[in-house]
Amino acid sequence: MKVYKAYAKVNVFLKITGLRDNYHEIISRFMRVNSLYDELSFVPKDDESFKIIGNFSCTTQQNTIYKAYVALKKATKSEALDKLMKTHGVEVKKSIPAFAGLGGGSSDAATYLKMCNEVLHLGLSLNELAVIGLEVGADVPFFIYGYDSANVSGIGEVVEEFKEELLDYEVFTPDVEISTPKVYQTYRADFYAPIDDFETQRLKKTTSKEILESMDVSEANDLFNPAIQEYKKLKKHYEQGWHFSGSGSSFFRLKEDG
Template identity: 60%
Template sequence: MIRYPAYAKVNIFLKITGMRGDYHTLSSRFMRVKNLFDTLWFEPKSTPEFEIRGNFDCDVRSNTIYKAYKHLLAATRSDKLSEWMETHAVCVDKRIPSFAGLGGGSSDAATFLRMCNERLELGLGVEELAEIGANVGADVPFFVYGYESANVTGIGEVVERFDEPLLDFEVVTPQIQISTPAVYRYYREHLYAPIGAEETARLESTPSRTILASMTPTEANDLYGAALGCYRELNEKEGWFFSGSGSSFFRIKDEE
């Protein structure tokens, strides 16, 4: 069976731009981590229940892959899809840490959508897949598009490719399970200061290497201070940037 990589991402910058109902809107640069990825493939099985084989810390129905399947099935009403998943398990070699701000669950969901579309010839365009993926999670569209670097805005549904060299990252993940809703809630209650349109435009047009060379980790990520406030056991790492709502830190490999 063909194996598909599901890459991690880091947030070069992450700035809150406002609120849309109960959701925070943002402007962020997502960049692929080329040396950190899960691997997905299909394997024949003998029982009809939806099956995910891999080291996950949640039940099947809470898994982003299962959620992606349900949304894909609802969108396509494909007998081919339901019959395929009755006879095949989704296998995942899990390497991306969970609760880490690296998008592992979102990347797995996006990769599953692309696998099904390709293997079963469902005929969906990337825009349609991204729209389905957005129902699973805010970060899923970025991974559906497969860009190495992109500006992501709105609540994550607007993804625009950013043309720049892919950087090589070193990533460390403290053994702290961070709740993304808790971090956003802390930010909203204690640190809320949305960025203006002019600063947003400046960041979205600036190369990632320049941003990392000119901003501090706290300046680059609005959620960093909120995560530190929520989780006292989370320690600052000098010279390292913070991805998403955490708990992972990253830096460019050639920067000592």
């Protein structure tokens, strides 16, 4: 069976631009991490229930892969999809830590959608898959498109490719499980200071390397200060020169040459 790679991402920067209902609108640079990925494949099974084989702490119904299946079934009404999931399970070899700000769940969901599209010859475009993926999570469209680097805005649904060299990262994930909604709540209550359109446009045009070299961790990521306020032990893991991905808990920096 073919093995598909679901890559991690880092947020080179993540800034809040405003509010939309209960959501925060963002501008962020997502970049793929080539050295960190989960591996997904379809494997034959005996019973007909939906099966995900892998090391997950959540229930099947809470898993992003299952949610992607439900969204794809709703969108396509595909009988072939039903048949596939009765005869095959999804095996996932996890390397991307959960609750880490690296997009592991979103990447798994996106990869599952692309696997089904390919194996079942559903003929869906990347745009159509991205719309389905958005029902699973705001970060899923980025992984559907498979860009090295992209400016992501809105609540995550606007993905614009940013052409630049793919950088090599060192990633460190402390053993701190973070709730993204909680970090956003703390940001809104204690740190709310959206950037203006001028600053948004400037960031969108600046290369990731320049951002990482010119901005410190709290300048680049609006969620860093609320995260360390909410999770005190996270601060012990922070070291100068590292950046913070998403709502955490992962830190990253450029790999040094040699």
